[in-house]
Amino acid sequence: MAKERKETGKSGKSAGSDRPKGSARATPVPAGKPPAAKPSKQNTQRFYGSLGLVALVGAVFIAYQMNRPKAGPTTIDPNTPLPKAEGYVVGNPAAPVQVIEFADFECPACANFVTITEPDVRKRLVETGQISLRFIDFPLPIHRNTWEASNAAACANEQGKFWEMHDAIFANQDRWSGVTTTRPKPELQRLAKEVGLDEGKWEDCYDEKKYNLNIVANQKEGERRLVSQTPTFIIGSKMLPGSLSYDTFKAYVDTALAAVKPAADSAQPASK
Amino acid sequence: MTKRMLLALLAMAGVAIAAYLTLYKTGAIGELACTVGSCETVNTSKWSMLAGMPVAAWGLAYYVLLLAVALAGVQERWSESLAVSRALLVLTVWGVLFSGWLTYLELFVIHAICVWCVTSAVLVTVMCVVSAIEYREQVAVHR
Numbered sequence: 386m387a388k389e390r391k392e393t394g395k396s397g398k399s400a401g402s403d404r405p406k407g408s409a410r411a412t413p414v415p416a417g418k419p420p421a422a423k424p425s426k427q428n429t430q431r432f433y434g435s436l437g438l439v440a441l442v443g444a445v446f447i448a449y450q451m452n453r454p455k456a457g458p459t460t461i462d463p464n465t466p467l468p469k470a471e472g473y474v475v476g477n478p479a480a481p482v483q484v485i486e487f488a489d490f491e492c493p494a495c496a497n498f499v500t501i502t503e504p505d506v507r508k509r510l511v512e513t514g515q516i517s518l519r520f521i522d523f524p525l526p527i528h529r530n531t532w533e534a535s536n537a538a539a540c541a542n543e544q545g546k547f548w549e550m551h552d553a554i555f556a557n558q559d560r561w562s563g564v565t566t567t568r569p570k571p572e573l574q575r576l577a578k579e580v581g582l583d584e585g586k587w588e589d590c591y592d593e594k595k596y597n598l599n600i601v602a603n604q605k606e607g608e609r610r611l612v613s614q615t616p617t618f619i620i621g622s623k624m625l626p627g628s629l630s631y632d633t634f635k636a637y638v639d640t641a642l643a644a645v646k647p648a649a650d651s652a653q654p655a656s657k
Numbered sequence: 658m659t660k661r662m663l664l665a666l667l668a669m670a671g672v673a674i675a676a677y678l679t680l681y682k683t684g685a686i687g688e689l690a691c692t693v694g695s696c697e698t699v700n701t702s703k704w705s706m707l708a709g710m711p712v713a714a715w716g717l718a719y720y721v722l723l724l725a726v727a728l729a730g731v732q733e734r735w736s737e738s739l740a741v742s743r744a745l746l747v748l749t750v751w752g753v754l755f756s757g758w759l760t761y762l763e764l765f766v767i768h769a770i771c772v773w774c775v776t777s778a779v780l781v782t783v784m785c786v787v788s789a790i791e792y793r794e795q796v797a798v799h800r
Contacts, residue, residue: 432662432731439666443673450677450686 468599470606472521473538473547476511482641484516485619487523487607490534490554491562492615498628499555505631516638520551522600523607523615529563532600537573539596540587541580549580621645660791661736664745665727667784671720674777678713691772699771704762712759716777719755723748723784742788742795749785756781 472485488495510516522538524531534554541550553576559565561572570591577587590596607617610624618625618634621641629637680686681700689696699705705712726748730741756778763770 428658428662429731432658432665435658435662435666436669439669439673443670443676447673447677447680447686450690451680453687 468596468602470521470602471599472519472603472606473542473551474517474519475507475548476517477514478517480511480514480517481645482516482621482638483519484638485519485521487521487610487612487615487617487619489523489525489528489531489615490538491528491531491558492525493558494628495616496555496558498616499552502629502631502634506634509631510635510638515642520547521606522603523612523617524600524604525615529567530561530569531563532597533569533573534561535600535603536591536594536596537577537587539599540590541577541582543590543595544582544586546580546582550576550582553580659731659736660787660794661727661730661741661745664749664784664787664791665724665731667780667787668720668724668727671777671780671784672717672724674773674780675713675717675720678773679711679717682711682713689773693770694772694775695769696771696773698769699763699767699774702767702769704759704767719748719752723752737795737798739795739799742792745788746785746792749781749788752781753785 486498488498506516506518511518522535524535538547538550538554541547554561554573557572557576561569561576563569566572573591574584574588577591578584610619612624612626614626616626616628618629618637620634620637621644623637623641625637677686678689678700681689682705689700691697700713707715723745726741726744729735730738730745735741756774759774760778763774
């Protein structure tokens with residue numbers, strides 16, 4: 386350090402001016418060691434020019450980014466309705482009990498319900514007209530690919546095949562979920578083909594994220610109803626978190642049906 | 658052109674990148690020019706702040722310091738100073754370690770890549786290599 390200070394203390398002199406007296410201009414290093422290259426005046430000028438150029442390019446780029454023209458106004462139909470949280474219904478929409486399911490396509494408990502309980506629910510309760518089942522997306526932030534799956538299902542709905550796609554997505558959850566892949570599209574596309582969708586149309590819709598706002602609306606509906614986990618079922622006046630066995634599901638449906646019947650009976654004489 | 662001049666040029670480019678990201682973080686720039694990766698995800702994540710200041714602002718201070726040291730080293734009175742070479746090496750090694758940590762966060766924690774941050778990491782790595790070579794040369798001269 387002392388040597389360094391000695392070097393720097395002699396301002397205005399050349400870098401070699403801290404050499405011992407009497408050895409002016411002599412090389413300070415032992416023979417065979419090259420002295421540090423010193424830039425010529427022309428080199429120094431070129432350097433400062435380049436430095437200024439880099440600074441200028443940076444400044445111009447930043448100035449352009451700060452004053453970049455914003456997108457101009459566009460014309461839209463002022464009557465365009467905001468998407469509603471409608472979800473997807475199977476069964477008679479006017480069935481006496483209308484069950485709502487909030488579910489996440491990537492949630493294992495939801496897949497469990499779809500593969501084990503739901504076939505019985507659809508056959509014995511939906512097809513007999515006792516209930517309708519409304520599926521509402523509730524994508525959870527912990528699931529990486531769930532939005533892609535909701536998007537894939539919404540695009541299948543456009544072609545009238547939501548439930549076919551819904552079943553295929555849940556049945557193949559392990560093949561496209563965020564645990565398996567960061568790119569779920571090829572697998573979802575394969576499922577779209579499998580359920581007989583027009584692939585080109587489906588892909589355009591999927592890439593465009595055409596129904597993203599509908600999915601957002603569905604999710605917000607779940608938040609509004611304080612849904613905290615998936616699946617969550619609303620059967621009559623009960624909100625039931627977690628997957629259900631068929632017997633439990635049926636018991637809640639029966640209770641809801643029983644509550645609906647007296648109300649319908651008492652309403653009948655009044656209408657006469 | 659000497660290696661210190663090259664270091665100063667690279668540091669100036671670093672100043673421009675860090676200033677750009679700092680201005681974005683302070684709201685002076687609406688959106689980032691980011692054709693590759695997810696710059697906004699990275700620059701709005703909780704990892705974009707450090708000790709109450711944007712990481713980009715720390716980067717700006719770092720590159721300004723590096724530029725100042727490199728420019729001092731270009732001046733005739735310090736052109737053979739080993740202390741300047743040492744300072745440049747320490748600063749750039751520190752920069753590589755810090756950039757390595759940020760890149761790790763991008764890849765494994767945030768799961769998004771910011772092309773400006775990657776450019777900065779590449780810059781600082783090149784500067785580290787250049788300053789290591791320059792330091793070796795200076796040590797040889799002073800031996």
